[in-house]
Each structure stands twice: as C-alpha cells, then as structure tokens.
Amino acid sequence: MHSRRLLQVIAITAITSSVFATPIELVPRGPMENLPRGAPLVTDEIILLDSPAFQTGEGGEWTASIRMFTHIRQINPGIVTGAVVAAIQALGVEIGDKIDNVLERSKLFFAIPRSGISVSLDVVGCDSITVGETKAGLLERSAGIGSCSGSSRQRVISGSAPGFFKKRNFEGLLFQSPPTGFGIVSDVDDTIKVSHVLDKKKQLQSVFVDDHKLVDGMPELYSRLDGQLGNPSWFYLTGSPYQLYPTLRKFIFESFPKGPMITKNLTFTDIPSLIKYIGDGGGLGEYKIAQMEKLHDFYPKKKFITIGDSTQADPEVYAEIARRYPDFIHCIFIRKVEGADNTEERFSKAFSGVPRKKWKVFTEPSEVMELDVVSGLCK
Template sequence: MEFVREVLDQGHRAAVDLLQGGHIEHSSPWSPDVPEDLRHWLPDLLDRFPLVMPWEHPKPVDPALHNVWILDNTAFRMPAAGDSRAELAEQQDPNDTKPRLASEPGQTTQEPAANSAGWEVEFVAAYFIKGFGKDLSRVTSALIKQLHVDENDIATKKRISARLEPFIDSVLPNRTLRISINNKEEQKLGPSSYSGISSGLLPLHFTPSAPQISSSTVNLPPPFGLGSTTVFAQEKGWGVISDIDDTIKVTQSTDPIGILHNTFTVETPEPIAGMPELYAHMNQTLTTTTDNKDNAPPYFYLSASPYNLYPFLRRFRDSHFPQGTIILRDASWQNLGGLITSLQRNTKEYKDDRIAKIHSWLPHRKFVCLGDSTQSDPEAYGEAARKYPGWIKAVFIRKVSGIAFMDGAEKNRPERFENAFEGLDRKLWHVFTDPAELAERIDELSKDSEIMVGGE
C-alpha cells in the first residue's frame, strides 16, 4: 500500500507541476526556491497544491470543507484631485476580472466610486481545504526528530502538530468569499490564486464611526475562519513600519534550528526585551490630535515569514504590540525548508516592493522604520529613504549578535550601516542594542513635528 500511495503522490505532483506549476510561481512572485540542502533534511509537504482544471469556473467557498483567513489591514483615503499615485493601479489582483471601482490605470485624479465614502483598503485572504493535510503526522514526526523533542513531552508534540497544520493543509485555488464589513456592507473577495491567496483593493461605501472596524465571512462565524480588523489611517500624521523576526520577536532567523525551535516548540513566542515598552511609548507619543480626535500611527509589521504563520504571529502581536497590518510572503514551495528560505533569501527585494505599496497608500504621513542587522533591513530602509525623500523620518536598527550561522562581525560592522544609509542625513538613522535608548529619540521626533506644524 505504501508503494501504491507513493506512486499516486508522485503522479499527483507531476500533474500539478505540468498543468499549473507556472501559475503557482506567478501568483507567488516573492516565494524563494528551497535549496537541496534544506530539502535533504526537512520533510516534503506533498499535498499543498490540489489539481485545478483550467476550465473550472470560480466557486464560493464551502464552510463544511474549507477554511479562510481574512488578514488584518489598513484603510487609506483615496487620493484627492491632483494627487497622482500610479502605483495604486498596479495593485489589482491579476485573477480579479471585475471592473475596478477605484484606482483605475491612467487616472491622474481619484474620484470616489458611486456611493463611496472616500476610503480604500486592500483585503488579503488565504484559503485552505480544511483538514486535508493527510501527511500531518508524518511531517510532525520528522520535525520532532530533527528538534530532538522528548517522546514523553506530549504538550510540545501537540503544539508542533497544531502549528504545522497551516503548512500541511492544501491551499484552495479558484474560490470566492462573501464578507461583511462592519455589518454595513457586503463585498466579494477572490477568486483565490493558484497558491490559495486573493488580494485586491476595495472601496468602502460607508463612513466609519470608529478608528477600527471588523470584517467577517457572511453568516459564517468562527471556526470557519479568521475575521479581520481594519484600521483607518488619515492622510497625515505618523506611521510605523516594523520588521518582526529578531526586531520585536526572538526568532534566530539565521539559524535553521533556531527558526524551527522558536516557531514550533516554544509555548509562547518571546518578544525582544524592551520592545513592547518602546512600542507602547511610541504609540502614545506619536499619536496626534486632529479635529478633536486621536490620530494614532498605523503599524505595518513587514516580515519575510510565510503567510502560513499568520495566526501564530497575530497572537504574538496581540499579546505585546499595537494593532496593525501584518504583511507576510506568499509560499509556493512544497518542502518545510521554505520557512527557513523565506527568512534568508531575497528579503530586500521583497521588502522594497512592500514598502513601495505602503508608500502608495500613505505618501503624506511621516514614517518611523524599525529593523535589525540579521538580514537586509538597513539596505531596504536606506533605499526607501532615498527613493521617497522626506517620507521616512527615522530608522532604528537593532544590532543582533550571538546567533548561530550569523557572521556578527560582518553584519554589524559600522561600514555596512554607513553604506546602507549613504547620502542620507546621519541623524536619520541609529543603530541600537538597548530599546530604552530610543525613547528620547522618539520624543524628539514628536517635538520636531509639533514645531513644524506650528510653523505651518
């Protein structure tokens, strides 16, 4: 039976690769390939991509069979007349054939669609076939072996299995989802791509009565899936772009075993000491008052981690940091080594693209960017500061050391940071080891902003 199953699995994978391999790669452009050395010692994920026939029409999700996550997001004001943002036209889901209601290509001004309240928001959703990961026990056993987990440690084994499930369950292409936004209106998401993701900008047709609202699947409460929280960000004020791994969360992103341990075995992921307090201070200090209303900074948690970790990272954020949009990579790989590869390869190119998207949404806000020295945060933030003069007001880089597989001397040498921020005001960026030393710098940013506003 095992031999027959292996033959069938190989046939399935060959058919998927032949008929839709190119489509999967196209719909996950930032998903890096898994090198052979990782494939050799980490388990394959054999059933992640089901076979979809080209002639099949999109269908609604089935709550009895499927599971959907709607990711938290940030709404922004549609550009006013004369505020041209060509980048918005590029953000339509390539699988979405519906006429656009906003941000049409070629527009130099943005007129709200009929009945629009002037807000636009990107809804990203991940679609899965519920409980379809028939190889969960196999992959769990392989990971337990690699991490040398005690066979008698039942709690850790259950935790590993539960956190692996989003990596094992098959993604769900070619499906649509009806959502209720704040119980005020309904809109349709999808169809989902070959990699089980849908994303697209939608206009809102009501004026929000609160700074945050929720969205959920129509008439389908959990456990069908995860609903989302939308934060409304006015055009002006402060904003924060933050890396996650080894910036605010202990991950050990240069060490394969460290990544696996801190992702799958720890009961509660550990925040970097002092960072929750810093973000609380930053949230309070950078909140401005407009029209007698608090204008808090929107947070964008920009990580190279794969989207399969979204529930895990969302719980971590909710426990320690302000509400915000978690931006993660698509994943087209069929081996668990893709988790490690995502944190180690092409991270700058991926972050460059995501930062450009954030800029297209909120070009008139002032941003504080936080990252670390393990990967390419200094280079990505430095390039963005040069590309968008005046948009980024401060960059804070955490100097990391003591992680296996990391060349700390090379990553933390002063010349590296000077090259990354070449041509920029030296006061713009700061490398730190203790988050407490940033509080005063945040206070100075707030004071400078008040002086500037008073001068206007």
C-alpha cells in the first residue's frame, strides 16, 4: 500500500516538473484525469474561496455555497512567471521593480488542476460537511450546514490535507446573510480599484504589475453605506478570473467591508489566451446577469443596492435585473469613468423601464454620500 502511494507521488511530481519546463503550453488535460480520485494527495494544493450562506426551510437551517480550487503543487512558479514577464513586456508593459507582484499574480494561471477531489470542511458553530468532486480543479456546490449556534454572521470554514511531514491547512470565511434586510453588490474593476479596463496596456500593467490602487472616495462611501444600512451583507462581483482571487481579496479586505467575492471560473492553457481575455473580457454582461440571478435565488426577499461603473456592462446588467425583480433592486449607482460611453442616450436606453428615482450616475462618490438610501431616495 505504501509503495503504491509512493509511486503515485513520484508520478505526480514528474508530471508537474515537466509542465514547468515548457510553461507556454500546458500538458493535455487527459493524463490528469487518470490520477487517483477522492481525498487530496500530498502534492495537492487547495484554495477555499469565501462562501455566502443563506437560510432554507422553516427551521432556520443554513446552506453554504462552497467554491474551491484544487491543483498540483507548483514546483517552480518562477519559470511560468518568466514566460508571463516576456509576454507582457512584448506589449510594452513596464515591470521595473515589481517582479514580486508578477510572480504572486501569475502563479495560479498555469497551475495544473486536479479533478475528483473531495474534502471535509468544518464550519465554526455549524455542521461539518463533505464536498466534492472537483472538475478541472473547480468545485461550486451548495451544502447544508445545519442551524448553526450563536449569532455570528462571519464564521471560519476550514479543512486540512495530507502533506510532507505535516498536514496543510486551508480556510476561508463563511458569510451568513439573513433572508431580509439590505445587501450590496459591488463591481471591482474601475469601481473600487483603478484598473484601466479601457486601455489594454494599462490594464495588463494594473493586473500583473502595479500595486493595486483605490478609486478615490470609494472606501469612505462604502463605510458610510455600511453604517447607514445597518451592517448590510456585502458581495463583490467581478469579471476577473478566480486565479486573481487571492490578491483581489487582500485588496478588498484592507479597505472595504468584508464579503464574499464572486469570480469567473476560467482555465487558461497558454499565455496569449490569458492576455486576450484580460484585454477584451468577452461575455461579461451575461456572466454578471447569471450571478445576480443566483443571488436572487439565495435571497429573494432582500433589498439590494448595486454599484458599478460605466466602462463595461454594469448599467445594462443592473437595469435588467431591476426590470426582472423590481422589489429586489433598491438602488443602482454607476460611477462615470473618463473615456467610457457616458452619454445620456446610453443611460436612458440602459435604464428604460427602471424608475428614475432608483438609479444615479455619479462622478464623485461624495454625490452619493448624503443620499437617504434607506428610504429609497437614490437620486
């Protein structure tokens, strides 16, 4: 038995090493599917994303929406980073002394995903659960966690996996949100973080190289809304792929109210595809509408304030959800970004059929700061 396990470890390590010898193209996914299924192996890494939780049934039981990524431990991510550096420098992006940022933000893009993984998770004060199996390294599944003890709305959710010499622990946060009251959905790029999504070169610089920069005034606005609405439930909805989750989570938690972040489930197999996606962000509107529909399924009786910007599809997305579920969307705030389509024609068309008092387009966060949002005076 031990010999068989050792052979598995050696085989996985060999496969992983061969991948990083040729970082531009990953090995075909086929061989990965033949690896053992079930509990994680000693070579596996697990990222547990923060989870929203919602109440189901009449007994007050809670359900958590679990998201997880499992991949083979990277032997030398610096080799992959070197390929990314070469690719983005070819586009004229300056790296300078920010190579550590490039290393940290690029390492998950070429991680080898592990399918068929199941893990047991402990939720403080709630029932333990077992979730699986991952597909292409990803898992997104709702699981009952019982009635939960205490009144905390933020709990640690954790697990562990075998490792060399000692177990490796992984954890995230579980955010319990009651069925009624207020919730806030915020976009990330160019809403709270300067991302330059309208300029491909500057956007790549923002994604991989530069230290993340706050949009002026937005932390103060979010703090004001958090107090005004009585500690609402926060959700961050971004078109960024899950590979950027660790760095974006750190950015959000340092300056904004904490809440789960919803990212895109995308796996890249080569650097040009990655750069192309970051440059054009195709299908963003449909993706965000689908995620807003999920939030409506979780919290149909909640009142949501949605906050976005004018660079991409936020006005159209939030307006569409407001037309579908008028009582679900309480206010819509759209930040004007210089260089975007900020014409009256665009906003009139986007918000057709949405009551004018429900939405506001602003340039400075101070324009929203003193509005009586609780009463629905959003303009």
